[in-house]
Amino acid sequence: MNLLQIFDSIAEVDDKALDRFDTRRAAFSHMFSAGKKISAAAAPVFLASFFNKAYAGEQGVQETVTQVLAYALRLERLEYAFYRDGLASSSLALSGNDRVGLIEIRDNENSHVQLLERSVPAAMQPAADTYRFDKVYTSVFTDRAVFLAVAQALEDTGVRAYKGRAGELKGTAELEVALNIHSVEARHASYIRRLRGEQAWIVGDTSSIPTVPLPAPATGSIAGNAFYQAGAPAAAYPSEANTAQGGLSGLYAGNNIPAIRYAEAFDEPFDPGTVLSTVATLFL
Amino acid sequence: MNLIGPSLLAAGGRFAFAASAQSGNRPGAGVIFVAVNQQSLFFSADGAAPLPRRAFLRYAGAASAGAALLLAGCKDTSDDPTNNTATANPNGESVGLGSGDVALINLIQAGKQLSVELFRQLLLTPNNLSLTPSELGLLTAIRDQQRVQRDTLKAAANTNRTGTSALNIKDLPVDFASLTLNERTAALTAALSHLNTLVAGAAGGLRYASGGRTMTLLGQILSVDARHAATVARMLPTAALTDVTASGDARNRALRPSETATAFNLLITSGSRLLTGSLA
Numbered sequence: 394m395n396l397l398q399i400f401d402s403i404a405e406v407d408d409k410a411l412d413r414f415d416t417r418r419a420a421f422s423h424m425f426s427a428g429k430k431i432s433a434a435a436a437p438v439f440l441a442s443f444f445n446k447a448y449a450g451e452q453g454v455q456e457t458v459t460q461v462l463a464y465a466l467r468l469e470r471l472e473y474a475f476y477r478d479g480l481a482s483s484s485l486a487l488s489g490n491d492r493v494g495l496i497e498i499r500d501n502e503n504s505h506v507q508l509l510e511r512s513v514p515a516a517m518q519p520a521a522d523t524y525r526f527d528k529v530y531t532s533v534f535t536d537r538a539v540f541l542a543v544a545q546a547l548e549d550t551g552v553r554a555y556k557g558r559a560g561e562l563k564g565t566a567e568l569e570v571a572l573n574i575h576s577v578e579a580r581h582a583s584y585i586r587r588l589r590g591e592q593a594w595i596v597g598d599t600s601s602i603p604t605v606p607l608p609a610p611a612t613g614s615i616a617g618n619a620f621y622q623a624g625a626p627a628a629a630y631p632s633e634a635n636t637a638q639g640g641l642s643g644l645y646a647g648n649n650i651p652a653i654r655y656a657e658a659f660d661e662p663f664d665p666g667t668v669l670s671t672v673a674t675l676f677l
Numbered sequence: 678m679n680l681i682g683p684s685l686l687a688a689g690g691r692f693a694f695a696a697s698a699q700s701g702n703r704p705g706a707g708v709i710f711v712a713v714n715q716q717s718l719f720f721s722a723d724g725a726a727p728l729p730r731r732a733f734l735r736y737a738g739a740a741s742a743g744a745a746l747l748l749a750g751c752k753d754t755s756d757d758p759t760n761n762t763a764t765a766n767p768n769g770e771s772v773g774l775g776s777g778d779v780a781l782i783n784l785i786q787a788g789k790q791l792s793v794e795l796f797r798q799l800l801l802t803p804n805n806l807s808l809t810p811s812e813l814g815l816l817t818a819i820r821d822q823q824r825v826q827r828d829t830l831k832a833a834a835n836t837n838r839t840g841t842s843a844l845n846i847k848d849l850p851v852d853f854a855s856l857t858l859n860e861r862t863a864a865l866t867a868a869l870s871h872l873n874t875l876v877a878g879a880a881g882g883l884r885y886a887s888g889g890r891t892m893t894l895l896g897q898i899l900s901v902d903a904r905h906a907a908t909v910a911r912m913l914p915t916a917a918l919t920d921v922t923a924s925g926d927a928r929n930r931a932l933r934p935s936e937t938a939t940a941f942n943l944l945i946t947s948g949s950r951l952l953t954g955s956l957a
Contacts, residue, residue, distance in 0.1 A: 498918075560893065569881065569884050579907070583908050592818070641836070644829060654822055658898070660901055
Protein backbone atom coordinates (compact mmCIF):
# COMPACT_ATOMS: atom_id res chain seq x y z
CA MET A 394 0.00 0.00 0.00
CA ASN A 395 1.44 3.32 -1.02
CA LEU A 396 0.06 6.01 1.25
CA LEU A 397 1.10 8.83 -1.03
CA GLN A 398 -0.87 7.31 -3.89
CA ILE A 399 -3.93 7.25 -1.64
CA PHE A 400 -3.53 10.89 -0.64
CA ASP A 401 -3.04 11.86 -4.26
CA SER A 402 -6.15 9.99 -5.25
CA ILE A 403 -8.17 11.61 -2.49
CA ALA A 404 -6.92 15.00 -3.57
CA GLU A 405 -8.35 14.29 -7.01
CA VAL A 406 -11.76 13.66 -5.46
CA ASP A 407 -11.57 16.49 -2.95
CA ASP A 408 -9.25 19.30 -3.87
CA LYS A 409 -9.31 20.55 -0.30
CA ALA A 410 -8.13 17.21 1.02
CA LEU A 411 -4.47 18.10 1.37
CA ASP A 412 -5.38 21.28 3.21
CA ARG A 413 -7.53 19.33 5.58
CA PHE A 414 -4.61 17.11 6.41
CA ASP A 415 -2.12 19.95 6.40
CA THR A 416 -3.98 21.91 9.05
CA ARG A 417 -3.98 18.81 11.16
CA ARG A 418 -0.30 18.38 11.47
CA ALA A 419 -0.88 17.07 14.91
CA ALA A 420 -2.64 14.09 13.45
CA PHE A 421 0.24 13.48 11.11
CA SER A 422 2.71 13.84 13.88
CA HIS A 423 0.84 11.30 15.88
CA MET A 424 0.65 9.03 12.91
CA PHE A 425 4.35 9.13 12.25
CA SER A 426 5.42 8.54 15.81
CA ALA A 427 2.94 5.71 16.11
CA GLY A 428 3.61 4.34 12.67
CA LYS A 429 6.06 1.69 13.64
CA LYS A 430 3.72 0.33 16.28
CA ILE A 431 0.76 -0.13 13.96
CA SER A 432 0.38 -3.65 12.70
CA ALA A 433 -0.64 -4.22 9.12
CA ALA A 434 -3.99 -5.55 10.30
CA ALA A 435 -4.78 -2.43 12.30
CA ALA A 436 -3.75 0.02 9.58
CA PRO A 437 -7.11 0.24 7.78
CA VAL A 438 -8.85 1.05 11.07
CA PHE A 439 -6.22 3.62 11.83
CA LEU A 440 -6.58 5.21 8.42
CA ALA A 441 -10.34 5.31 8.78
CA SER A 442 -10.01 7.19 12.07
CA PHE A 443 -7.54 9.52 10.47
CA PHE A 444 -9.90 10.41 7.62
CA ASN A 445 -12.82 10.73 10.01
CA LYS A 446 -10.82 13.30 11.89
CA ALA A 447 -9.89 15.18 8.74
CA TYR A 448 -13.47 15.38 7.51
CA ALA A 449 -15.45 15.61 10.77
CA GLY A 450 -17.15 18.95 11.19
CA GLU A 451 -16.42 20.12 7.66
CA GLN A 452 -19.57 21.86 6.54
CA GLY A 453 -18.45 23.00 3.11
CA VAL A 454 -19.22 19.78 1.31
CA GLN A 455 -22.66 19.43 2.83
CA GLU A 456 -23.51 23.06 2.07
CA THR A 457 -22.68 22.59 -1.59
CA VAL A 458 -24.69 19.39 -1.74
CA THR A 459 -27.68 21.10 -0.15
CA GLN A 460 -27.45 24.02 -2.56
CA VAL A 461 -27.42 21.73 -5.56
CA LEU A 462 -30.41 19.78 -4.25
CA ALA A 463 -32.30 23.01 -3.49
CA TYR A 464 -31.68 24.13 -7.08
CA ALA A 465 -32.98 20.80 -8.34
CA LEU A 466 -36.03 21.11 -6.08
CA ARG A 467 -36.91 24.47 -7.61
CA LEU A 468 -36.78 23.05 -11.14
CA GLU A 469 -38.72 19.91 -10.21
CA ARG A 470 -41.47 21.99 -8.59
CA LEU A 471 -41.73 24.01 -11.80
CA GLU A 472 -42.04 20.88 -13.92
CA TYR A 473 -44.60 19.30 -11.62
CA ALA A 474 -46.76 22.45 -11.65
CA PHE A 475 -46.56 22.56 -15.43
CA TYR A 476 -47.89 19.01 -15.91
CA ARG A 477 -50.41 19.38 -13.09
CA ASP A 478 -51.93 22.45 -14.73
CA GLY A 479 -51.77 20.98 -18.22
CA LEU A 480 -53.51 17.77 -17.22
CA ALA A 481 -56.14 19.74 -15.31
CA SER A 482 -56.94 22.00 -18.26
CA SER A 483 -60.26 21.05 -19.85
CA SER A 484 -59.54 23.02 -23.01
CA LEU A 485 -56.25 21.16 -23.53
CA ALA A 486 -58.13 17.87 -23.07
CA LEU A 487 -55.14 15.54 -23.31
CA SER A 488 -56.18 11.98 -24.09
CA GLY A 489 -54.87 8.56 -25.14
CA ASN A 490 -51.09 8.07 -25.11
CA ASP A 491 -50.65 11.74 -24.31
CA ARG A 492 -52.64 11.48 -21.12
CA VAL A 493 -51.31 8.11 -19.93
CA GLY A 494 -47.68 9.12 -20.41
CA LEU A 495 -48.07 12.64 -19.06
CA ILE A 496 -49.80 11.39 -15.91
CA GLU A 497 -46.83 9.09 -15.30
CA ILE A 498 -44.43 11.94 -15.97
CA ARG A 499 -46.37 14.28 -13.65
CA ASP A 500 -46.29 11.65 -10.90
CA ASN A 501 -42.55 11.13 -11.42
CA GLU A 502 -41.99 14.88 -11.04
CA ASN A 503 -44.09 14.91 -7.90
CA SER A 504 -42.03 12.03 -6.54
CA HIS A 505 -38.84 13.97 -7.30
CA VAL A 506 -40.24 17.00 -5.45
CA GLN A 507 -41.08 14.89 -2.40
CA LEU A 508 -37.69 13.22 -2.46
CA LEU A 509 -35.83 16.52 -2.66
CA GLU A 510 -38.03 18.13 0.00
CA ARG A 511 -37.03 15.28 2.31
CA SER A 512 -33.37 15.80 1.42
CA VAL A 513 -33.11 19.57 1.81
CA PRO A 514 -33.53 21.00 5.34
CA ALA A 515 -36.65 23.18 5.54
CA ALA A 516 -34.63 26.31 6.22
CA MET A 517 -32.62 25.78 3.02
CA GLN A 518 -35.56 25.06 0.72
CA PRO A 519 -36.28 27.66 -1.93
CA ALA A 520 -39.36 29.83 -1.45
CA ALA A 521 -42.37 28.75 -3.48
CA ASP A 522 -42.41 30.27 -6.94
CA THR A 523 -45.39 31.72 -8.78
CA TYR A 524 -45.57 30.45 -12.34
CA ARG A 525 -46.80 32.29 -15.40
CA PHE A 526 -46.57 29.62 -18.07
CA ASP A 527 -49.65 30.90 -19.93
CA LYS A 528 -48.66 34.53 -19.60
CA VAL A 529 -45.58 33.90 -21.75
CA TYR A 530 -46.90 31.11 -23.96
CA THR A 531 -50.50 32.23 -24.06
CA SER A 532 -51.94 29.06 -25.60
CA VAL A 533 -49.84 26.60 -23.60
CA PHE A 534 -52.84 25.24 -21.69
CA THR A 535 -55.22 25.28 -24.65
CA ASP A 536 -53.09 24.04 -27.57
CA ARG A 537 -51.60 20.53 -27.40
CA ALA A 538 -48.74 21.37 -29.79
CA VAL A 539 -47.62 24.34 -27.74
CA PHE A 540 -47.99 22.43 -24.48
CA LEU A 541 -45.79 19.58 -25.70
CA ALA A 542 -43.25 21.99 -27.20
CA VAL A 543 -42.83 23.72 -23.85
CA ALA A 544 -42.73 20.33 -22.07
CA GLN A 545 -39.90 19.24 -24.33
CA ALA A 546 -37.98 22.43 -23.64
CA LEU A 547 -38.42 21.95 -19.89
CA GLU A 548 -37.33 18.30 -19.91
CA ASP A 549 -34.32 18.84 -22.15
CA THR A 550 -33.29 21.78 -19.99
CA GLY A 551 -33.76 19.67 -16.87
CA VAL A 552 -31.40 17.03 -18.24
CA ARG A 553 -28.79 19.66 -19.03
CA ALA A 554 -29.26 21.38 -15.66
CA TYR A 555 -28.61 18.23 -13.61
CA LYS A 556 -25.58 17.45 -15.74
CA GLY A 557 -24.25 20.95 -15.18
CA ARG A 558 -24.05 20.47 -11.43
CA ALA A 559 -23.15 16.80 -11.12
CA GLY A 560 -19.50 17.70 -10.70
CA GLU A 561 -20.30 19.55 -7.47
CA LEU A 562 -21.65 16.32 -6.03
CA LYS A 563 -18.53 14.35 -6.88
CA GLY A 564 -17.90 11.54 -4.43
CA THR A 565 -21.13 12.00 -2.46
CA ALA A 566 -24.11 9.65 -2.10
CA GLU A 567 -26.28 12.49 -3.38
CA LEU A 568 -24.56 12.27 -6.77
CA GLU A 569 -26.25 8.96 -7.40
CA VAL A 570 -29.65 10.35 -6.36
CA ALA A 571 -29.21 13.30 -8.72
CA LEU A 572 -28.06 11.07 -11.59
CA ASN A 573 -31.02 8.77 -11.06
CA ILE A 574 -33.46 11.66 -11.19
CA HIS A 575 -31.59 13.02 -14.20
CA SER A 576 -31.94 9.86 -16.28
CA VAL A 577 -35.68 9.77 -15.55
CA GLU A 578 -35.87 13.32 -16.92
CA ALA A 579 -34.09 12.11 -20.05
CA ARG A 580 -36.69 9.35 -20.46
CA HIS A 581 -39.42 11.98 -20.14
CA ALA A 582 -37.74 14.13 -22.77
CA SER A 583 -37.53 11.14 -25.10
CA TYR A 584 -41.21 10.27 -24.59
CA ILE A 585 -42.44 13.81 -25.16
CA ARG A 586 -40.25 14.21 -28.23
CA ARG A 587 -41.76 11.03 -29.68
CA LEU A 588 -45.29 12.24 -28.92
CA ARG A 589 -44.41 15.23 -31.06
CA GLY A 590 -42.97 13.11 -33.85
CA GLU A 591 -39.50 14.41 -33.02
CA GLN A 592 -36.22 12.53 -32.75
CA ALA A 593 -35.86 11.27 -29.18
CA TRP A 594 -32.51 13.03 -28.74
CA ILE A 595 -31.35 16.60 -29.17
CA VAL A 596 -30.33 17.25 -32.77
CA GLY A 597 -27.88 20.13 -32.75
CA ASP A 598 -28.54 23.52 -31.24
CA THR A 599 -31.59 24.55 -33.18
CA SER A 600 -34.97 24.44 -31.52
CA SER A 601 -35.27 20.99 -33.05
CA ILE A 602 -38.98 21.50 -33.43
CA PRO A 603 -39.41 21.91 -37.17
CA THR A 604 -43.09 21.07 -37.41
CA VAL A 605 -44.34 22.97 -34.41
CA PRO A 606 -41.84 25.59 -33.32
CA LEU A 607 -42.01 26.96 -29.84
CA PRO A 608 -43.85 30.26 -30.29
CA ALA A 609 -42.14 33.51 -29.50
CA PRO A 610 -42.79 34.35 -25.87
CA ALA A 611 -45.30 37.13 -25.19
CA THR A 612 -42.73 38.87 -23.04
CA GLY A 613 -38.96 38.92 -23.25
CA SER A 614 -36.95 37.98 -26.26
CA ILE A 615 -35.81 34.45 -25.57
CA ALA A 616 -35.78 32.39 -28.73
CA GLY A 617 -37.19 28.90 -29.00
CA ASN A 618 -33.68 27.48 -29.34
CA ALA A 619 -32.37 29.15 -26.17
CA PHE A 620 -32.58 25.81 -24.38
CA TYR A 621 -30.03 24.27 -26.73
CA GLN A 622 -27.48 27.07 -26.84
CA ALA A 623 -24.19 27.25 -24.96
CA GLY A 624 -24.15 28.30 -21.31
CA ALA A 625 -21.49 30.42 -19.66
CA PRO A 626 -18.64 29.89 -20.09
CA ALA A 627 -19.26 28.22 -23.43
CA ALA A 628 -16.08 26.16 -23.17
CA ALA A 629 -17.44 24.36 -20.12
CA TYR A 630 -21.11 24.40 -21.14
CA PRO A 631 -21.13 24.04 -24.93
CA SER A 632 -24.19 24.14 -27.14
CA GLU A 633 -25.97 20.98 -28.19
CA ALA A 634 -24.20 21.23 -31.55
CA ASN A 635 -20.92 20.26 -29.87
CA THR A 636 -19.14 17.36 -31.55
CA ALA A 637 -15.93 17.41 -29.47
CA GLN A 638 -16.89 15.86 -26.15
CA GLY A 639 -14.21 15.19 -23.57
CA GLY A 640 -11.87 17.43 -25.50
CA LEU A 641 -11.80 14.83 -28.28
CA SER A 642 -12.51 16.26 -31.70
CA GLY A 643 -12.55 14.94 -35.22
CA LEU A 644 -13.30 11.36 -34.24
CA TYR A 645 -15.87 11.12 -36.99
CA ALA A 646 -13.36 11.48 -39.77
CA GLY A 647 -13.45 8.44 -42.02
CA ASN A 648 -15.86 6.23 -40.11
CA ASN A 649 -18.92 6.82 -42.30
CA ILE A 650 -20.97 8.22 -39.45
CA PRO A 651 -22.35 11.71 -40.00
CA ALA A 652 -20.90 14.38 -37.70
CA ILE A 653 -24.38 15.24 -36.42
CA ARG A 654 -24.49 11.84 -34.66
CA TYR A 655 -21.64 13.11 -32.48
CA ALA A 656 -23.83 15.98 -31.36
CA GLU A 657 -26.84 13.72 -30.83
CA ALA A 658 -24.95 11.05 -28.88
CA PHE A 659 -24.08 13.40 -26.01
CA ASP A 660 -26.29 15.71 -23.96
CA GLU A 661 -24.40 18.83 -22.94
CA PRO A 662 -24.30 20.34 -19.45
CA PHE A 663 -25.92 23.70 -18.69
CA ASP A 664 -24.70 26.16 -16.05
CA PRO A 665 -27.10 27.17 -13.27
CA GLY A 666 -26.85 30.89 -14.10
CA THR A 667 -28.09 30.43 -17.66
CA VAL A 668 -30.74 27.92 -16.60
CA LEU A 669 -32.15 30.18 -13.90
CA SER A 670 -32.11 33.32 -16.02
CA THR A 671 -33.82 31.53 -18.93
CA VAL A 672 -36.36 29.78 -16.74
CA ALA A 673 -37.00 32.85 -14.61
CA THR A 674 -37.50 35.06 -17.64
CA LEU A 675 -40.01 32.68 -19.16
CA PHE A 676 -41.86 31.05 -16.32
CA LEU A 677 -41.45 32.86 -12.98
CA MET B 678 2.55 -2.76 3.49
CA ASN B 679 4.69 0.32 3.39
CA LEU B 680 2.59 2.73 5.40
CA ILE B 681 5.08 5.55 5.36
CA GLY B 682 6.83 5.21 2.05
CA PRO B 683 9.91 7.22 1.24
CA SER B 684 7.94 8.78 -1.60
CA LEU B 685 5.82 10.60 0.97
CA LEU B 686 8.88 12.32 2.36
CA ALA B 687 10.01 13.21 -1.13
CA ALA B 688 6.74 14.91 -1.94
CA GLY B 689 8.02 18.38 -1.26
CA GLY B 690 7.25 21.15 1.15
CA ARG B 691 3.74 20.08 1.91
CA PHE B 692 4.97 17.10 3.81
CA ALA B 693 8.18 18.64 5.12
CA PHE B 694 6.79 18.74 8.64
CA ALA B 695 6.54 15.01 8.58
CA ALA B 696 10.25 14.63 8.05
CA SER B 697 11.10 16.89 10.94
CA ALA B 698 8.63 15.18 13.21
CA GLN B 699 10.03 11.81 12.34
CA SER B 700 13.63 12.81 12.75
CA GLY B 701 12.84 14.05 16.19
CA ASN B 702 13.77 17.69 15.70
CA ARG B 703 10.82 18.73 17.79
CA PRO B 704 10.66 16.01 20.39
CA GLY B 705 8.77 18.07 22.92
CA ALA B 706 6.09 19.15 20.52
CA GLY B 707 5.85 15.61 19.24
CA VAL B 708 5.08 14.27 22.65
CA ILE B 709 2.38 16.84 23.22
CA PHE B 710 0.79 16.13 19.86
CA VAL B 711 0.67 12.46 20.62
CA ALA B 712 -0.97 13.08 23.96
CA VAL B 713 -3.58 15.44 22.54
CA ASN B 714 -4.36 13.48 19.47
CA GLN B 715 -4.63 10.13 21.03
CA GLN B 716 -7.83 11.62 22.39
CA SER B 717 -8.99 13.56 19.38
CA LEU B 718 -8.32 10.86 16.83
CA PHE B 719 -10.57 8.34 18.44
CA PHE B 720 -12.81 10.25 20.83
CA SER B 721 -14.76 13.47 20.84
CA ALA B 722 -13.75 16.39 23.02
CA ASP B 723 -15.38 14.99 26.13
CA GLY B 724 -13.35 11.86 25.72
CA ALA B 725 -16.33 9.53 26.00
CA ALA B 726 -18.34 9.25 22.83
CA PRO B 727 -16.81 8.13 19.54
CA LEU B 728 -16.20 10.70 16.87
CA PRO B 729 -19.25 11.54 14.78
CA ARG B 730 -18.38 9.02 12.12
CA ARG B 731 -21.65 9.68 10.39
CA ALA B 732 -20.35 13.10 9.43
CA PHE B 733 -17.89 11.27 7.24
CA LEU B 734 -19.76 8.10 6.48
CA ARG B 735 -22.93 9.83 5.32
CA TYR B 736 -20.89 10.68 2.28
CA ALA B 737 -21.16 7.09 1.32
CA GLY B 738 -19.56 7.96 -1.99
CA ALA B 739 -16.50 9.37 -0.31
CA ALA B 740 -16.37 6.38 1.98
CA SER B 741 -16.61 3.99 -0.93
CA ALA B 742 -14.03 6.00 -2.80
CA GLY B 743 -11.78 5.45 0.19
CA ALA B 744 -12.29 1.72 -0.09
CA ALA B 745 -11.55 1.82 -3.81
CA LEU B 746 -8.44 3.85 -3.14
CA LEU B 747 -7.22 1.25 -0.70
CA LEU B 748 -7.60 -1.24 -3.50
CA ALA B 749 -5.79 1.08 -5.87
CA GLY B 750 -2.94 1.25 -3.39
CA CYS B 751 -2.49 -2.51 -3.77
CA LYS B 752 -2.35 -2.61 -7.52
CA ASP B 753 -3.12 -5.93 -9.10
CA THR B 754 -1.42 -6.39 -12.43
CA SER B 755 -4.04 -8.94 -13.52
CA ASP B 756 -6.35 -5.94 -13.96
CA ASP B 757 -4.18 -4.50 -16.71
CA PRO B 758 -6.63 -3.84 -19.56
CA THR B 759 -3.91 -4.47 -22.13
CA ASN B 760 -3.07 -7.92 -20.79
CA ASN B 761 -4.85 -9.98 -23.43
CA THR B 762 -3.07 -13.24 -22.67
CA ALA B 763 -4.39 -13.73 -19.14
CA THR B 764 -5.82 -17.14 -18.37
CA ALA B 765 -9.52 -17.00 -17.69
CA ASN B 766 -10.74 -17.71 -14.17
CA PRO B 767 -13.41 -20.38 -13.51
CA ASN B 768 -16.12 -17.84 -14.37
CA GLY B 769 -14.63 -17.33 -17.82
CA GLU B 770 -13.32 -13.89 -16.83
CA SER B 771 -9.99 -12.69 -18.18
CA VAL B 772 -10.38 -9.06 -19.22
CA GLY B 773 -9.20 -6.57 -16.62
CA LEU B 774 -10.65 -3.07 -16.75
CA GLY B 775 -7.71 -1.26 -15.18
CA SER B 776 -8.05 1.01 -12.18
CA GLY B 777 -9.57 4.36 -11.29
CA ASP B 778 -11.41 6.38 -13.91
CA VAL B 779 -9.98 4.25 -16.73
CA ALA B 780 -11.72 1.21 -15.24
CA LEU B 781 -15.03 3.04 -15.23
CA ILE B 782 -14.58 4.27 -18.79
CA ASN B 783 -13.59 0.77 -19.92
CA LEU B 784 -16.60 -0.74 -18.16
CA ILE B 785 -19.06 1.49 -20.00
CA GLN B 786 -17.08 1.07 -23.20
CA ALA B 787 -17.51 -2.72 -22.85
CA GLY B 788 -21.26 -2.16 -22.61
CA LYS B 789 -21.12 0.01 -25.72
CA GLN B 790 -19.32 -2.73 -27.65
CA LEU B 791 -22.21 -5.02 -26.77
CA SER B 792 -24.93 -2.53 -27.71
CA VAL B 793 -23.33 -1.74 -31.07
CA GLU B 794 -23.21 -5.43 -31.92
CA LEU B 795 -26.68 -6.03 -30.51
CA PHE B 796 -28.26 -3.29 -32.63
CA ARG B 797 -26.23 -4.34 -35.66
CA GLN B 798 -27.55 -7.90 -35.47
CA LEU B 799 -31.06 -6.73 -34.65
CA LEU B 800 -31.10 -4.56 -37.77
CA LEU B 801 -29.94 -7.44 -39.99
CA THR B 802 -33.54 -8.67 -40.14
CA PRO B 803 -35.75 -5.58 -39.95
CA ASN B 804 -38.58 -7.40 -41.70
CA ASN B 805 -38.76 -10.04 -38.96
CA LEU B 806 -39.08 -7.24 -36.46
CA SER B 807 -42.03 -5.63 -38.32
CA LEU B 808 -40.38 -2.26 -37.97
CA THR B 809 -42.08 0.79 -39.42
CA PRO B 810 -39.82 3.08 -41.46
CA SER B 811 -39.84 5.51 -38.56
CA GLU B 812 -38.78 2.79 -36.11
CA LEU B 813 -36.07 1.58 -38.48
CA GLY B 814 -34.73 5.13 -38.66
CA LEU B 815 -34.74 5.49 -34.87
CA LEU B 816 -32.99 2.16 -34.24
CA THR B 817 -30.39 2.90 -36.90
CA ALA B 818 -29.66 6.25 -35.29
CA ILE B 819 -29.41 4.57 -31.90
CA ARG B 820 -26.91 2.06 -33.30
CA ASP B 821 -24.80 4.86 -34.77
CA GLN B 822 -24.95 6.93 -31.60
CA GLN B 823 -23.90 3.92 -29.52
CA ARG B 824 -20.97 3.43 -31.90
CA VAL B 825 -20.00 7.07 -31.59
CA GLN B 826 -20.07 6.75 -27.81
CA ARG B 827 -17.98 3.56 -27.91
CA ASP B 828 -15.31 5.20 -30.05
CA THR B 829 -15.27 8.32 -27.91
CA LEU B 830 -14.82 6.26 -24.74
CA LYS B 831 -11.97 4.34 -26.37
CA ALA B 832 -10.24 7.61 -27.12
CA ALA B 833 -11.04 8.96 -23.66
CA ALA B 834 -9.43 6.00 -21.87
CA ASN B 835 -6.21 6.73 -23.70
CA THR B 836 -6.14 10.38 -22.68
CA ASN B 837 -5.52 9.04 -19.16
CA ARG B 838 -2.46 7.02 -20.12
CA THR B 839 0.95 7.96 -18.83
CA GLY B 840 3.03 6.11 -21.40
CA THR B 841 2.38 5.34 -25.03
CA SER B 842 0.51 2.06 -24.59
CA ALA B 843 -3.24 2.09 -25.09
CA LEU B 844 -5.43 1.48 -22.07
CA ASN B 845 -8.39 0.05 -23.98
CA ILE B 846 -9.80 -3.36 -23.37
CA LYS B 847 -9.77 -5.64 -26.39
CA ASP B 848 -12.71 -6.14 -28.73
CA LEU B 849 -15.01 -8.46 -26.82
CA PRO B 850 -16.41 -11.54 -28.58
CA VAL B 851 -20.15 -11.55 -27.93
CA ASP B 852 -22.31 -14.49 -27.00
CA PHE B 853 -25.94 -13.66 -27.75
CA ALA B 854 -27.10 -17.28 -27.53
CA SER B 855 -29.45 -16.29 -24.72
CA LEU B 856 -31.13 -13.63 -26.88
CA THR B 857 -33.67 -13.86 -29.68
CA LEU B 858 -32.88 -11.06 -32.10
CA ASN B 859 -35.07 -11.94 -35.08
CA GLU B 860 -38.48 -11.56 -33.44
CA ARG B 861 -39.91 -8.15 -32.58
CA THR B 862 -40.88 -8.41 -28.91
CA ALA B 863 -37.92 -10.53 -27.84
CA ALA B 864 -35.40 -8.46 -29.78
CA LEU B 865 -36.67 -5.10 -28.56
CA THR B 866 -36.94 -6.41 -25.00
CA ALA B 867 -33.30 -7.55 -25.14
CA ALA B 868 -32.24 -4.16 -26.46
CA LEU B 869 -34.23 -2.34 -23.78
CA SER B 870 -32.80 -4.53 -21.05
CA HIS B 871 -29.24 -3.83 -22.16
CA LEU B 872 -29.84 -0.08 -22.45
CA ASN B 873 -31.35 -0.07 -18.96
CA THR B 874 -28.22 -1.83 -17.67
CA LEU B 875 -26.07 0.85 -19.27
CA VAL B 876 -28.08 3.64 -17.63
CA ALA B 877 -28.06 1.98 -14.20
CA GLY B 878 -24.39 1.05 -14.54
CA ALA B 879 -23.26 4.59 -15.31
CA ALA B 880 -25.38 6.07 -12.52
CA GLY B 881 -24.10 3.54 -9.99
CA GLY B 882 -20.52 3.77 -11.22
CA LEU B 883 -20.01 7.51 -11.38
CA ARG B 884 -19.70 7.84 -7.62
CA TYR B 885 -16.29 6.19 -8.06
CA ALA B 886 -15.13 8.70 -10.66
CA SER B 887 -12.49 11.15 -9.55
CA GLY B 888 -11.87 13.19 -12.68
CA GLY B 889 -14.23 15.97 -13.73
CA ARG B 890 -13.80 15.08 -17.39
CA THR B 891 -14.75 11.45 -16.74
CA MET B 892 -17.85 12.54 -14.86
CA THR B 893 -18.94 14.92 -17.58
CA LEU B 894 -18.35 12.47 -20.42
CA LEU B 895 -20.11 9.52 -18.78
CA GLY B 896 -22.94 11.80 -17.62
CA GLN B 897 -23.41 13.04 -21.18
CA ILE B 898 -23.71 9.46 -22.39
CA LEU B 899 -25.90 8.31 -19.51
CA SER B 900 -28.81 10.59 -20.41
CA VAL B 901 -28.65 9.69 -24.10
CA ASP B 902 -28.79 6.02 -23.11
CA ALA B 903 -31.91 6.88 -21.11
CA ARG B 904 -33.38 8.55 -24.21
CA HIS B 905 -32.58 5.41 -26.21
CA ALA B 906 -34.16 3.16 -23.59
CA ALA B 907 -37.35 5.23 -23.53
CA THR B 908 -37.46 5.18 -27.33
CA VAL B 909 -37.25 1.39 -27.46
CA ALA B 910 -39.71 1.05 -24.55
CA ARG B 911 -42.26 3.01 -26.55
CA MET B 912 -42.06 0.39 -29.33
CA LEU B 913 -43.14 -2.30 -26.86
CA PRO B 914 -46.79 -2.18 -25.81
CA THR B 915 -46.22 -3.26 -22.23
CA ALA B 916 -42.76 -1.89 -21.44
CA ALA B 917 -42.35 0.73 -18.73
CA LEU B 918 -41.13 4.20 -19.64
CA THR B 919 -38.92 4.27 -16.56
CA ASP B 920 -36.67 1.73 -14.84
CA VAL B 921 -37.21 2.69 -11.22
CA THR B 922 -36.36 0.86 -8.03
CA ALA B 923 -39.92 0.90 -6.67
CA SER B 924 -43.20 2.33 -7.87
CA GLY B 925 -43.78 5.72 -6.30
CA ASP B 926 -40.04 6.33 -6.12
CA ALA B 927 -39.08 7.94 -9.40
CA ARG B 928 -35.38 7.29 -9.12
CA ASN B 929 -33.74 5.20 -11.81
CA ARG B 930 -32.17 1.92 -10.74
CA ALA B 931 -28.43 2.01 -10.06
CA LEU B 932 -25.94 -0.83 -10.33
CA ARG B 933 -22.51 -1.14 -8.73
CA PRO B 934 -19.65 -1.68 -11.21
CA SER B 935 -19.37 -5.38 -10.25
CA GLU B 936 -23.11 -5.83 -10.87
CA THR B 937 -22.88 -4.03 -14.19
CA ALA B 938 -19.92 -6.15 -15.30
CA THR B 939 -21.75 -9.31 -14.24
CA ALA B 940 -24.74 -8.29 -16.36
CA PHE B 941 -22.50 -7.55 -19.36
CA ASN B 942 -20.72 -10.88 -18.90
CA LEU B 943 -23.96 -12.70 -19.73
CA LEU B 944 -23.49 -11.42 -23.29
CA ILE B 945 -19.73 -12.05 -23.61
CA THR B 946 -18.10 -15.31 -24.70
CA SER B 947 -16.73 -17.28 -21.78
CA GLY B 948 -12.98 -16.84 -21.53
CA SER B 949 -13.15 -13.16 -22.51
CA ARG B 950 -15.51 -11.93 -19.81
CA LEU B 951 -14.75 -8.92 -17.63
CA LEU B 952 -12.92 -9.54 -14.36
CA THR B 953 -15.35 -8.67 -11.58
CA GLY B 954 -13.27 -9.63 -8.54
CA SER B 955 -11.72 -6.27 -7.75
CA LEU B 956 -14.66 -4.08 -8.78
CA ALA B 957 -16.65 -2.14 -6.23
